[in-house]
Amino acid sequence: MKRLFSLWLACFLVFACLASSVSAASAAPERYVVFGDSIAIGFEPGMTVDSIPYGYSDRVYEQALLHGRATAANYGIGGLTSAGLKTMLQAVADGKKIKGSDLQPSLPDPRADQVVSDTAKIKADIAAATLITITIGGNDIGSKIITDLQNMNDADLDAFAATWMKTYTDNVTSTLQNIFTINKNVRVYIADQYSPVPAFMKAEYAKAQKLKDLFTATLKQIEQSFTKNNFKVTAVPVAAAFVGSEGTFTHIAEKDIHPNQSGYEKIAELFAKSIWGDYRDDLAKTDPITVVVGGRTIATPHLPALIGDSTFVPLREYSEALGATVDWNDETKTATVRYNGSSVALTLDSTTISVNGTAKQIETAAPHAHDSNGEMKTYIPLRLMAEGLGFDVQYVQQSRTAFINS
Incomplete structure (x- = not known):
């Protein structure tokens, strides 16, 4: 923008x-x-x-x-x-x-x-x-x-x-x-x-x-x-x-x-x-950010985490909120997220992801296990995952809100 x-x-x-x-x-x-x-x-x-x-x-x-x-x-x-x-x-x-x-x-x-x-x-x-x-x-x-x-x-x-x-x-x-x-x-x-x-x-x-x-x-x-x-x-x-x-x-x-x-x-x-014909005044100014997908705010006890300048989110909750499916390979510690013919594969602690079969270097922190609300969750970089699946991601700094649309 x-x-x-x-x-x-x-x-x-x-x-x-x-x-x-x-x-x-x-x-x-x-x-x-x-x-x-x-x-x-x-x-x-x-x-x-x-x-x-x-x-x-x-x-x-x-x-x-x-x-x-x-x-x-x-x-x-x-x-x-x-x-x-x-x-x-x-x-x-x-x-x-x-x-x-x-x-x-x-x-x-x-x-x-x-x-x-x-x-x-x-x-x-x-x-x-x-x-x-x-x-x-x-x-x-x-x-x-x-x-x-x-x-x-x-x-x-x-x-x-x-x-x-x-x-x-x-x-x-x-x-x-x-x-x-x-x-x-x-x-x-x-x-x-x-x-x-x-x-x-x-x-x-x-x-x-x-x-x-x-x-x-x-x-x-x-x-x-x-x-x-x-x-x-x-x-x-x-x-x-x-x-x-x-x-x-x-x-x-x-x-x-x-x-x-x-x-x-x-x-x-x-x-x-x-x-x-309407106005939404419920955009929370939460810490670190609010994530809105398709006009709806994600409701989960596992909040996004801000690492450096990048937003990380719990893998399964946010992938499924996008309507995507998640396959987990426990042997390789790799999650493959699929949506509408696109796929993103992310491996824990690896700085390389695969977008539709093409390897891409991660310039942010790697996907990792993160303690969230007393549970260990797999946290992944939000923008890389969403854009890899073909979604549009826009971040409004003033309200600390990420908007994701298909």
Whole structure:
């Protein structure tokens, strides 16, 4: 998976119990592409360029992996406005090379040049995409919106809102047109804009709610203008969920309007429910990792073991969870795991395994006997075994979860 999820300085990286369960999650891969601003990145105050965020898009990617194979590419840029996104997508559609400064002046994201460095790749990702999510529009109103609201009377507010919504509508419409020119069948989901203004700021709160409601209605109109022409655009109602929870879902107490982890979790939930109709919030952050196969978390008292940078799992429990069969040769201490015509043979304490009859050197620790919960179990390298049998293995560092799909 391509991870452009490193960070903005001021402002990705990243077993069903029966074989039939694994197969059920093996539909065509979800190819997920992310566009937008710092919310698309997952920014929170205190992050640096070396931080690994865990934003809404990372969580949406996890939800995609719960439904089957998936890839993700994140082209979020901190500080991006809807005009900047429009410029970016126009350059992508035209095959034009650009730099971050071509999108808008003084972008605060030091990765901007890197993100847009290969517009041909961005275009190819859009062309292959099955799913695109977008968060954009907050930077259109500027970082001083709370102060500005204090000085606005009703007429000023109406004039400001009308200008903002016209600009936003024009820019998002152009962005969507370019996306659908590249890929007319992709499903696009766009979030409305939540208000971070806390309720105790009564006068500003009422004005911010008015702007929030107008934004939601405007985005709904954009959605309808595309769906009537059979393009798949869905407005995701994020803003309503933040009402009354501004202090719970954002860093506003630190004078920062970005979502906190609870806020990103809520945004991800709303996107996932719009996309798939459900949201799984039971992904445990266990030590060392959680393993999910075909959308189901393995339930066993014999937990994975992290050895170096590799995950080892008990042979029989995880092989059978994949729907594979296990033959054990006690004389040679060799286990042969078979699934759907593929086989992996692993010998205790040997750094060589056999994948479909071809010997491969193990660069990790060897399969070995391991004391687990009072029992001696044969532990094997998870990725080598699963990929040798033809499964796809994706690891999400932020939640310490390995997703395995057929």
